[in-house]
Amino acid sequence: MLDPTTLAKLADRVIAAQDNARTMPKLTDEYPSLSVADGYDVQDELCRRWIARGDRCIGVKAGLTSKAKMDQMGIDVPGFGILMASFARPENSALDMKELVHPRVEAEIAFVTKAKLQGEVSVEEVMAATDYVIPAVEVIDSRYEQFKFDLPSVIADNTSSARYVTGGRPRDPHSLDLRTIGVVIEKNGEIAALGASAAVLNHPALAVVMLVKHLAGRGSALPAGSFVMTGGITAAIPVAAGDNIHARFQDMGSVSFRFV
Numbered sequence: 689m690l691d692p693t694t695l696a697k698l699a700d701r702v703i704a705a706q707d708n709a710r711t712m713p714k715l716t717d718e719y720p721s722l723s724v725a726d727g728y729d730v731q732d733e734l735c736r737r738w739i740a741r742g743d744r745c746i747g748v749k750a751g752l753t754s755k756a757k758m759d760q761m762g763i764d765v766p767g768f769g770i771l772m773a774s775f776a777r778p779e780n781s782a783l784d785m786k787e788l789v790h791p792r793v794e795a796e797i798a799f800v801t802k803a804k805l806q807g808e809v810s811v812e813e814v815m816a817a818t819d820y821v822i823p824a825v826e827v828i829d830s831r832y833e834q835f836k837f838d839l840p841s842v843i844a845d846n847t848s849s850a851r852y853v854t855g856g857r858p859r860d861p862h863s864l865d866l867r868t869i870g871v872v873i874e875k876n877g878e879i880a881a882l883g884a885s886a887a888v889l890n891h892p893a894l895a896v897v898m899l900v901k902h903l904a905g906r907g908s909a910l911p912a913g914s915f916v917m918t919g920g921i922t923a924a925i926p927v928a929a930g931d932n933i934h935a936r937f938q939d940m941g942s943v944s945f946r947f948v
């Protein structure tokens with residue numbers, strides 16, 4: 689466990705890198721014994737600071753839940769991150785590249801819950817506790833040079849969370865086969881990635897199952913009304929100013945925005 693001084697120092701460092709859109713050396717370079725649990729303690733400290741400046745926690749993200757993402761990042765276990773209201777951007781809006789280091793986009797299925805989920809839950813229980821599912825595009829932006837990190841470092845950086853955009857149509861999860869949703873990401877009108885939702889742990893609701901188990905291990909639960917992103921279905925696509933993103937989700941509609 690990190691002592692309070694080190695915890696504060698690491699949170700300061702991560703927040704400064706995020707706020708100023710600049711990179712920092714991997715935290716494990718200086719703190720080689722930083723553990724995954726320490727990384728989540730840093731996240732909780734970041735969250736306390738965001739709330740202190742008026743932000744609101746609206747949910748959680750699961751990441752590194754598909755083979756495409758695990759292979760791309762060289763990490764083979766999922767990680768979780770905190771989603772704040774300030775990370776959201778409206779559909780069709782322009783995202784400012786000056787606020788970001790080297791963003792990438794990924795198409796994800798998001799769940800919005802209507803009941804509390806706690807402890808060991810099944811996919812069926814997650815589905816029953818889901819108000820609706822909705823297409824989302826996450827903009828990740830590692831604060832580490834060249835997007836290179838290890839698991840404790842990326843967790844301390846809130847698993848590269850930066851922005852997210854939802855769109856399309858909210859759907860009753862029982863009205864879809866959530867394993868076979870085809871997803872296409874177009875960048876400037878050209879197909880940049882494609883996949884199907886089963887790429888996420890064979891069923892994206894399983895990412896919520898894993899998340900709830902993870903929260904239980906830290907003595908907490910997923911409250912009703914949470915927004916949960918289940919992880920990129922395909923590898924993440926690098927973007928630059930001027931790029932237009934259009935992600936199509938079969939039977940769920942699409943999400944569009946651009947970078948300036």
Ligand code: OOG
Nearest residue numbers: 751752757847848919920
């Ligand atoms: C870590 C975050 C991964 C996802 O959906 O897999 C993630 C990263 O790749 O930088 O958000």
Ligand code: MG
Nearest residue numbers: 751826919920
């Ligand atoms: Mg993601």
